[in-house]
Amino acid sequence: MNPSLVRRLLWLPSALLLALIGAPLVALLWRTGVTALGQGLANPLVGAALRTSFATSVLALVLVIALGTPLAWLLAHERGRLGSWLELLAQLPVVLPPSMAGLSLLLAFGRRGLLGPLLESLGLEIAFTQKAVVLAQVLVAAPFYLQLATAGFRGVDERYVQVARTLGSGPWRTFSRITLPLALPSILAGAALAWARALGEFGATLMFAGNLEGSTQTLPLAIYSALESDVRAAQALSVILLAVALVLLVLVRTFGPKRGAA
Amino acid sequence: MNTRLQLELTVTLGTFSLSAALRLGDEPLALIGPNGAGKTSLLLAIAGLLTPETGTLSLGDAKLFDRAQRVDVPTEARAIAYMPQDDALFPHLSALGNVEFAVAARHPAWTRAQTAERAHALLKELEATPLAPRKPAQLSGGERQKIALVRALGAEPRALLLDEPLAALDATARRQVRAFLFEHVAALKLPALVVTHDPDDVRALGGRVAALEAGRVIQTGSLDELRAAPKSPFIAQFAGATGAP
Numbered sequence: 214m215n216p217s218l219v220r221r222l223l224w225l226p227s228a229l230l231l232a233l234i235g236a237p238l239v240a241l242l243w244r245t246g247v248t249a250l251g252q253g254l255a256n257p258l259v260g261a262a263l264r265t266s267f268a269t270s271v272l273a274l275v276l277v278i279a280l281g282t283p284l285a286w287l288l289a290h291e292r293g294r295l296g297s298w299l300e301l302l303a304q305l306p307v308v309l310p311p312s313m314a315g316l317s318l319l320l321a322f323g324r325r326g327l328l329g330p331l332l333e334s335l336g337l338e339i340a341f342t343q344k345a346v347v348l349a350q351v352l353v354a355a356p357f358y359l360q361l362a363t364a365g366f367r368g369v370d371e372r373y374v375q376v377a378r379t380l381g382s383g384p385w386r387t388f389s390r391i392t393l394p395l396a397l398p399s400i401l402a403g404a405a406l407a408w409a410r411a412l413g414e415f416g417a418t419l420m421f422a423g424n425l426e427g428s429t430q431t432l433p434l435a436i437y438s439a440l441e442s443d444v445r446a447a448q449a450l451s452v453i454l455l456a457v458a459l460v461l462l463v464l465v466r467t468f469g470p471k472r473g474a475a
Numbered sequence: 476m477n478t479r480l481q482l483e484l485t486v487t488l489g490t491f492s493l494s495a496a497l498r499l500g501d502e503p504l505a506l507i508g509p510n511g512a513g514k515t516s517l518l519l520a521i522a523g524l525l526t527p528e529t530g531t532l533s534l535g536d537a538k539l540f541d542r543a544q545r546v547d548v549p550t551e552a553r554a555i556a557y558m559p560q561d562d563a564l565f566p567h568l569s570a571l572g573n574v575e576f577a578v579a580a581r582h583p584a585w586t587r588a589q590t591a592e593r594a595h596a597l598l599k600e601l602e603a604t605p606l607a608p609r610k611p612a613q614l615s616g617g618e619r620q621k622i623a624l625v626r627a628l629g630a631e632p633r634a635l636l637l638d639e640p641l642a643a644l645d646a647t648a649r650r651q652v653r654a655f656l657f658e659h660v661a662a663l664k665l666p667a668l669v670v671t672h673d674p675d676d677v678r679a680l681g682g683r684v685a686a687l688e689a690g691r692v693i694q695t696g697s698l699d700e701l702r703a704a705p706k707s708p709f710i711a712q713f714a715g716a717t718g719a720p
Contacts, residue, residue, distance in 0.1 A: 370563070372559045372561070372563040373563055373565055375519075375522070375524050375550075375557065375559065375563075376557060376558070376559060376563045377565075377576070377580075378523075378524070378549075378550040378551045379522050379523075379524070379550055379551075379553070379555060379556050379557040379630075379632075379636075380551075380556060380576065380577040380580050380581075380626065380627070380629070380630040381551050381552075381554065381577070381580035381581050381630045382551055382576070382580040383549075383551045384551075386580065387551075390576060391565055391576075394567050395565075395566070395567055
């Protein structure tokens with residue numbers, strides 16, 4: 214068959230899928246408009262949810278980076294069966310249904326959960342607090358960070374590290390001056406995707422942290438609540454999330470690992 | 476010969492076993508051998524990047540490795556600079572940045588200005604000043620080797636390990652870089668082990684050779700000695716002997 218004809222035929226299913234992705238976005242922007250956006254943003258639900266989402270997702274991101282960077286380095290250097298099992302475990306939350314993740318979090322950290330008595334003896338209450346929001350976000354966002362950061366560390370040629378050490382550079386200096394800068398595009402891309410995922414977290418948060426306005430109600434939960442009271446507020450919140458997600462994605466594509474690289 | 480670098484090491488890698496004894500004075504020694512003979516592994520073991528099974532390694536008065544006495548000085552404290560087959564310039568740093576990295580590793584207490592001053596001086600000494608601001612990707616193969624050598628010298632090494640430094644260059648560049656690089660290496664008066672597949676490299680380095688085959692040093696001597704009495708077909712071919720042993 215004529216290659217240019219094949220190419221044109223390929224556009225048919227492609228256009229359908231792109232339309233399916235694009236249509237809801239167009240509808241959201243079209244139906245919201247500038248006026249409704251202004252009115253929606255005035256709803257008191259919006260400010261509280263924005264504050265909650267921002268505070269919890271930034272804290273979750275800090276935790277993901279602080280705990281995930283050492284793990285990503287280990288995963289990149291761990292050869293053999295243990296490494297692949299650990300990587301599988303780390304990737305699991307990506308494919309888990311969020312509601313199931315939320316239930317499991319409750320069963321682990323809830324008042325009657327596995328670690329409940331321990332947490333109670335420490336005076337820690339997690340479920341249905343902002344701590345639970347952060348934990349749920351860390352759980353669902355960490356795999357995105359781990360995947361890209363691990364790939365970033367793997368992509369650093371071992372010879373650079375070897376040469377740096379023969380030049381007299383100790384392990385820490387070699388890591389901070391050579392390994393980290395070379396892996397940085399992947400690490401930043403992972404952080405941006407993880408933050409986007411944390412901001413969008415819904416199911417696990419609802420199950421594990423509840424939907425308490427001004428406390429555990431994040432942007433996605435506020436959209437869900439506003440649907441019953443003030444559709445314009447729900448739309449305005451959606452537009453905000455869309456804008457943030459777009460900005461993050463553009464950042465990833467601009468500063469992230471170049472195509473074809475690690 | 477005044478022995479500076481002395482080694483007797485056994486390295487096991489899977490089913491491959493490398494068992495080599497060498498003595499180097501303050502001069503280059505060319506290390507030749509067919510692919511898979513263990514040349515790179517030997518360099519890595521000397522640099523401390525591979526841990527030998529048994530043996531000893533000393534540089535001057537310093538004992539760097541001794542299995543029996545549980546001595547194993549970490550790579551960064553050995554002061555043995557290693558230039559891998561591909562120069563491995565740090566791609567995110569400029570040529571100057573690469574040299575500064577080495578200078579700062581050797582002199583952690585120096586200020587940035589002191590470090591930069593030394594790096595500039597080294598670049599000037601090796602006629603590489605115009606290359607200073609360029610990233611490795613903007614350098615030719617020969618220029619990269621030059622910067623790699625300047626960087627190695629920035630760490631003030633007490634020994635040098637070069638793994639086929641000219642392998643990636645075309646014939647013209649190879650001639651130019653050979654003269655420059657090996658002249659400098661020879662002038663350093665340091666023990667330098669240089670892996671090569673080219674008899675011209677050996678001549679430029681002063682003519683001393685060690686031949687490694689299947690993990691064993693089977694012959695050492697001058698190129699002429701090897702040609703006169705080669706101990707293997709590989710050595711005969713390398714040294715340009717007329718008859719096989």
